[in-house]
Amino acid sequence: MTETIQARPGGRSARVRAAVHRAVEELAAAGPAETLTIPAVAARAGVHPTTVYRRWGSVAQLLADVATSRFSGDVVVPDSGSLAGDLERWMGDVATDLADPDVLALMRATIGSGPEGGCACTADRHEQLGAIIEREKARGGRVPELERAVDMLLGPLYYRAIFSGRPASSDWARGLVAALLAG
Amino acid sequence: MTETIQARPGGRSARVRAAVHRAVEELAAAGPAETLTIPAVAARAGVHPTTVYRRWGSVAQLLADVATSRFSGDVVVPDSGSLAGDLERWMGDVATDLADPDVLALMRATIGSGPEGGCACTADRHEQLGAIIEREKARGGRVPELERAVDMLLGPLYYRAIFSGRPASSDWARGLVAALLAG
DNA sequence: ATGCTAACGCAACGATGAGTGCGATAATTT
DNA sequence: AAATTATCGCACTCATCGTTGCGTTAGCAT
Structure with missing residues (x-):
């Protein structure tokens, strides 16, 4: 909060x-x-x-404002020393945040309020993921494309949250990291 | 239509x-x-x-009804003889359907109307994907888990459609199939 | 401490969405 | 072909959303 x-x-x-x-x-x-x-x-x-x-x-602008505030800065970007460690820790935190029904309700309302709603919910997550990858690149490690990371990490996570009824557990979210780094 | x-x-x-x-x-x-x-x-x-x-x-029930009608039966499940061929063809069709701004607007409104909205948009897609996998299994081929297929195909596709502003091209969607079958 | 400015509360109004009883019409059944 | 039933249109009413002008208050600066 x-x-x-x-x-x-x-x-x-x-x-x-x-x-x-x-x-x-x-x-x-x-x-x-x-x-x-x-x-x-x-x-x-x-x-x-x-x-x-x-x-x-309007309600749309109000929701956009609330969403950008709520979905910014509530998850800290970890620094565990390795890309895999950072991603696993971060994905677990994001999944835990998405497990809250209230958060999901706010996301749904924001998406429904207008075309820009979805971006307001995930813009900060994109930046965080980009920062994690950039840091690993600064370390000299091999890094995946940001686009690919978004597709294989955020894609399944948010799809489960919105479209599939089933809950996205923190463990399962961390498992997505392995699939990304293996490819 | x-x-x-x-x-x-x-x-x-x-x-x-x-x-x-x-x-x-x-x-x-x-x-x-x-x-x-x-x-x-x-x-x-x-x-x-x-x-x-x-x-x-109510508007919510009306949207749910429209969404289930609109997102059912508009894509035919192909039968090309191979799992990769079926999936690529089907993903291309789904991506093309999702490229229509009107379809996206309907999806957003449906999601915002209630907790069940998201499922109404993708329930039929789940069944179709399950049918494709079941048919390959009947052919005797090795098949991925349905859950995994949903995560790696539908996840990125619908995430791009709703959260990321960028359009999901038909070619890119077909490329997701390769990533799934490689793992 | 005092004046200034921006933000808020209040009270009204018009517009429109939401709900109801009743008569009429079209589709179906014998 | 006639009766029946489900569905729709119409007129009416109530609730509430959206908006505006004005007075008041709180925060800020000199």
Whole structure:
């Protein structure tokens, strides 16, 4: 949760923003998609609907903002010394994060809100994966293409989360790393 | 488009159903997500809103119905004689289908409508992939696990379609088959 | 400590989505 | 061919979303 560091004491705007973000996450997790409306968010956040309308404008923009905040900086890029170790550790963390039903609900709502929704959920993950590969390249090791890594790691992981009902265990996610590095 | 075979002459219900389905696809492709409302769908379909409310109840159920219809039976399972040939041909067809922006818009809306939305988009694809593998097994050939095939074929394909902005070309999709069969 | 500015709350309004009872129509069955 | 039944259209009502103007408050700077 990034809200604690964003809600700096003394800033009302930051406080309101944090409350609204939290309300969006809770509502997305609780009810069906059509209940995620601006008046409902405002009521749950203890804020007047006008404020939300003025600062975010629409549910789509609000969801994009919440998603980019929620899906950035919540997973730390490890530095275990080896590419395999970094990837396994990182994939396990991402899979654990994706195991939370509330996170999935937020992702689904964001995807449904517009064409850019999906990118908002995974843009930071792309950067993190690129950073891991770049670091190994700096070490002098042989590295896979970033595109290929995205396909074989993030692809199955997010596919299971969204399309297949079955849960993506942390162990299984780490197993994908072996398949990538073997090819 | 499956509408032509569903709109059998003489059946008013089927005609209405086809018109509503078509309207949903068009509206999902055209405007933002919040414009996909039941009165709008009814108006575009030339049908009274009451009819849509009574037959489908909510936008989520309507989207699930449209998605299962649209994503079933639109790709024929090939029979080229070999597993690699079948998979390459089938992946190319699926990728071509996913290249249509309208199809993507419908998928996004369906995913956002509820937890079951994603499954409605890929359930038929799972069955088709299972059928291809089963047939090869009947031929006596060595086959990969269905789970593994889903991870390495459908995973990257649908991830690119939803999360990554980049288009999934038909050639690239066929290339995934080689990676699967090599492992 | 005091003035300034940006953000928020409030109260109203219009627009539109959601739901209901009833009559009419088309498709099916005997 | 006539009766039956499921389905649809229509008129009406209620709830609520989206928006605007104005006053107030909190945060910030001198």
